[in-house]
Amino acid sequence: MSLLQAIQSGKVPAHVAVIMDGNGRWAQARGLERAQGHVEGVKAVRRIAEAACKAGVRYLTLYAFSTENWDRPRGEVDALMGLLVSCLHEEMPLFMKNGIRLRIIGQVGSFSPQVRQAMDEALRQTEGNTRMDLVLALSYSARWELTEVVREAAVRAASGDLRPQDISSRTIDGLLATSFMPDPDLLVRTGGEQRVSNFLLWQIAYSEMYFTPVFWPDFTEEMFYESIASFQNRERRFGKVPEPGRPLKADKA
Ligand code: FPP
Numbered sequence: 001m002s003l004l005q006a007i008q009s010g011k012v013p014a015h016v017a018v019i020m021d022g023n024g025r026w027a028q029a030r031g032l033e034r035a036q037g038h039v040e041g042v043k044a045v046r047r048i049a050e051a052a053c054k055a056g057v058r059y060l061t062l063y064a065f066s067t068e069n070w071d072r073p074r075g076e077v078d079a080l081m082g083l084l085v086s087c088l089h090e091e092m093p094l095f096m097k098n099g100i101r102l103r104i105i106g107q108v109g110s111f112s113p114q115v116r117q118a119m120d121e122a123l124r125q126t127e128g129n130t131r132m133d134l135v136l137a138l139s140y141s142a143r144w145e146l147t148e149v150v151r152e153a154a155v156r157a158a159s160g161d162l163r164p165q166d167i168s169s170r171t172i173d174g175l176l177a178t179s180f181m182p183d184p185d186l187l188v189r190t191g192g193e194q195r196v197s198n199f200l201l202w203q204i205a206y207s208e209m210y211f212t213p214v215f216w217p218d219f220t221e222e223m224f225y226e227s228i229a230s231f232q233n234r235e236r237r238f239g240k241v242p243e244p245g246r247p248l249k250a251d252k253a
Contacts, residue, residue, distance in 0.1 A: 003222060003225045003226065003229065004054060004055065004221075004225055006229065007055055007225055007228045007229055007232060008055065008056060010229075010232040011232060012055055012056040012057060012228065013057060013184075013185035013186040013228060013231055014057070014058045014059060014182055014185060015057070015058065015059040015060075015061065015181060015182050015183065015184045015185055015186075016052060016057050016059070016060055016061070016184065016185065016186045016187075016188060016227075016228075017060075017061040017062075017063070017184035017186070017187045017188070017199070017200055017203075017204070017207070018048070018060070018061070018062050018063065018187075018188045018189070018190070019063045019187070019188070019189040019190070019191075019196070019197060019199055020041060020044070020045070020062055020063060020064070020190060020191075020216040020219075021189060021190050021191030021192075021193060021215075021216060022037075022190050022191030022192065022214070022215030022216045022217070022218075023037030023038050023040065023041040023215070023216055023217060024037050025037070025191065025215055026040060026041075026215035026216070026217045026218065027040075029215075034076055035075070035076055035079035035080075037215075037217060038076075038079060038080055038083055039083065040217035041216050041217050042083055042087050043217070044216050044217050044218075044219050045062060045064075045087070045091075046091060046094060047219075047220065047221055048060070048219065048221070048224050049094065049098070049100065049132075049134055050094070050098060050221070051221035051224045051225065052132060052224070053098045053099070053100065053131060053132050054221075055224075055225065055228060057132060057228075058132060058133065058181075059132070059133045059135060059181045059182070059184075060132060060133070060134050060135065061105075061135040061136075061137060061178075061181075061184065061200070062134070062135070062136055062137065063137045063140065063197075063199050064084070064136045064137060064138055065080060065084070065106070065137070065138045065139055065140070066137075066139075066140060066141055066197065066198060066199075067106075067107065067139055067140065067141035067144050067198070068141065068198070069139075070110070070139070081111070081112070081115055084115060084118070084138070085114065085115055085118040088102075088118045088119065088121070088122040089118065089122075092122065092125060092126075095122075095125075095126050095129065095134070096125075096126070096129070098131060098132065099129045099130060099131030099132065100126060100129055100131065100132050100133075100134050101126045101127060101128075101129040101130065101132070101133045101134070102122050102123055102126045102133075102134055102136070103123070103133050103134070103135040103136070103180070104119055104123065104135070104136050104138055105135060105136075105137050105138070105140055105145075105177035105178060106136075106137055106138040106139040106140035106144075106177070107139040107140070107144060108138065108139065110139045111138070111139065119138075133180075133181065135178075135181070137199070137200075140177075140199075141198040141199075142198050142199055142200055142201035142202065143198055143201070145176060145177050145178075145202075146201065146202060148175075148177075149172055149175040149176060152175050153167060153171070153172075153175060172202065176202065176203070178200070178203055183203040183204070183205070183206065183207065183250070184200060184203060184204055184207045185207060185208065185231065186207060186208050186210060186227065186228070186231045187199075187200075187204050187207045187208070187209050187210065188210045188211075188212070188224075188227045189209075189210070189211050189212070190212050190214050190215060190216045190219050191213070191214075191215055191216060192211075192212075192213040193211075194211045205250070206236065206238050206239075206250045208230075208231050208234055208236065210227040210230055210231065212227070235248075236248060238250045238251070
């Protein structure tokens with residue numbers, strides 16, 4: 001039985017989030033420009049998006065560009081923007097063939113009109129697809145997202161639409177950029193670092209973590225399936241003790 005078949009016979013995580021790290025080091029190790037690592041990174045995005053579809057993952061969220069990434073050298077930022085636009089055009093056949101709906105979370109207002117146009121077009125073209133949502137976190141950081149939630153809650157409270165005593169964890173879920181999907185079951189980070197780098201801080205409260213030293217451009221379908229197999233071998237207790245007849249799941253206050 002292949003690893004793909006083996007994981008399909010178990011509980012496949014509905015939502016996998018990925019911190020795609022190591023493009024720059026992959027390139028530098030080969031004497032190449034860092035931007036070349038991002039070009040290879042796009043190939044890995046294609047590979048892993050198809051792999052996730054095959055495995056039956058419903059939501060795949062990729063940390064493609066953080067709020068902090070704007071502070072990288074101008075040439076690298078420009079290269080990433082160019083790649084993003086070409087990726088949104090060139091990967092359209094892949095999205096349509098696999099039933100992938102594109103979603104974007106982040107401060108889209110920070111992008112140039114050309115990038116935003118490419119985003120809007122891709123979002124519109126894929127909005128009828130239902131097999132898997134590919135969520136790109138672009139100009140995203142969790143602290144930005146949570147600040148927006150607090151601001152929106154304050155505006156609603158000030159206008160009388162929201163009573164402070166009615167604010168619950170579900171209220172916050174509903175105000176997040178990710179409100180259309182469940183929290184990640186599994187968070188994968190490539191590239192060897194073991195940190196979460198301002199990614200989905202609220203949503204990963206009970207996610208299983210999987211860290212691998214492999215640089216993102218070298219991350220294969222098989223390695224992605226291994227991360228799911230590792231997830232399937234863990235017992236998620238959500239802070240509770242297993243009891244017969246009582247399913248273990250996260251509580252929302
Ligand atoms: C982290 O590697 C990766 C990024 C900052 C960008 C991720 C981008 C891609 C995978 C390709 C572009 C895809 C889209 C959709 C735009 P790093 O540069 O931080 O690597 P390092 O830690 O080795 O320096």
